[in-house]
Amino acid sequence: MSTWGILTDITKCIGCESCVAACKEINKTGKDRPWRWQQNIDSLSATRWTTIIKKPGHHFVRQQCRHCVSPACVSVCPVGALQKTVEGPVIYDVSRCIGCRYCMMSCPFGIPRYTWDTPTPSVSKCVMCYEKIKSGEIQQPACTKACPTHATIFGDREALIAEAHDRIRKDPGKYIDRVWGEHEVGGTSVLYVSDINLDFLSWDKDLPKDALPGMVFNVLEKVPKIFLGMGAFMYGFYWIIERRERLSEKKKGESDRSDLSDKPDGEKKQ
Numbered sequence: 001m002s003t004w005g006i007l008t009d010i011t012k013c014i015g016c017e018s019c020v021a022a023c024k025e026i027n028k029t030g031k032d033r034p035w036r037w038q039q040n041i042d043s044l045s046a047t048r049w050t051t052i053i054k055k056p057g058h059h060f061v062r063q064q065c066r067h068c069v070s071p072a073c074v075s076v077c078p079v080g081a082l083q084k085t086v087e088g089p090v091i092y093d094v095s096r097c098i099g100c101r102y103c104m105m106s107c108p109f110g111i112p113r114y115t116w117d118t119p120t121p122s123v124s125k126c127v128m129c130y131e132k133i134k135s136g137e138i139q140q141p142a143c144t145k146a147c148p149t150h151a152t153i154f155g156d157r158e159a160l161i162a163e164a165h166d167r168i169r170k171d172p173g174k175y176i177d178r179v180w181g182e183h184e185v186g187g188t189s190v191l192y193v194s195d196i197n198l199d200f201l202s203w204d205k206d207l208p209k210d211a212l213p214g215m216v217f218n219v220l221e222k223v224p225k226i227f228l229g230m231g232a233f234m235y236g237f238y239w240i241i242e243r244r245e246r247l248s249e250k251k252k253g254e255s256d257r258s259d260l261s262d263k264p265d266g267e268k269k270q
């Protein structure tokens with residue numbers, strides 16, 4: 001059966017970030033801002049579902065969910081918030097997410113991010129514009145449509161794999177002879193051809209060809225209590241820091257107001 005895919009050709013990417021802007025706009029993810037443990041706002045985040053990693057030699061590598069054929073994130077989600085669609089995209093239902101973050105632990109590409117600053121935090125990631133394409137609102141993902149150099153294109157996964165091999169065959173001196181995503185962890189719907197090694201995009205440079213779900217679940221089921229405890233601790237920690245900052249800002253505001261009230265009327269107006 002035909003499934004959706006995205007092929008990104010690193011040799012064509014100019015790093016303009018039109019794809020990033022288009023994704024942010026269509027998904028209304030809001031403004032990027034630094035976090036305590038992530039000062040670089042260009043990194044993948046809850047407000048940035050795709051980003052461009054800059055590598056030496058003017059190489060720009062687009063990062064996004066790989067939409068694995070057999071996704072580890074789906075297999076470990078205890079409430080079915082993440083789902084693999086028959087068309088290929090891995091989507092999620094935010095209303096089901098309980099914030100356990102098993103998916104973040106299991107993803108071999110380190111993709112899902114957490115909305116730490118919302119009252120009901122949940123996981124976020126690229127969903128391949130699934131709902132909008134399905135409803136006919138758009139014909140392809142916003143990011144692929146926005147790319148001015150066609151460095152990232154949308155299509156049928158099998159056709160894109162054939163296209164990738166064709167590019168490598170026609171220009172062997174230009175490309176590394178490999179299609180990233182064709183086989184790793186059972187294959188992914190987001191594929192890459194490149195003139196630099198892209199193994200840094202995954203947690204392990206020697207990812208197995210077999211799908212991860214079985215293996216991941218075996219590991220996770222041995223540590224759920226520790227992990228859930230850790231999750232609660234992290235959120236509690238975040239809440240305490242956030243509260244401390246809110247109180248300090250409030251105090252500062254009160255002290256500024258009291259400074260003003262101590263001054264004569266003429267000074268207050270300045």
Ligand code: SF4
Pocket residue numbers: 065066067068071072073074090106107108109110111112125
């Ligand atoms: S890349 Fe990670 S988040 Fe995306 S489908 Fe695969 S396991 Fe899930």
Ligand code: SF4
Pocket residue numbers: 022023024026027049050064125126127128129141142143144
């Ligand atoms: S496919 Fe859609 S959700 Fe995913 S990065 Fe592109 S624009 Fe964003």
Ligand code: SF4
Pocket residue numbers: 012013014015016017018019020052060062146147148149150151152
């Ligand atoms: S829009 Fe295309 S060329 Fe620009 S950064 Fe994205 S993938 Fe690269």
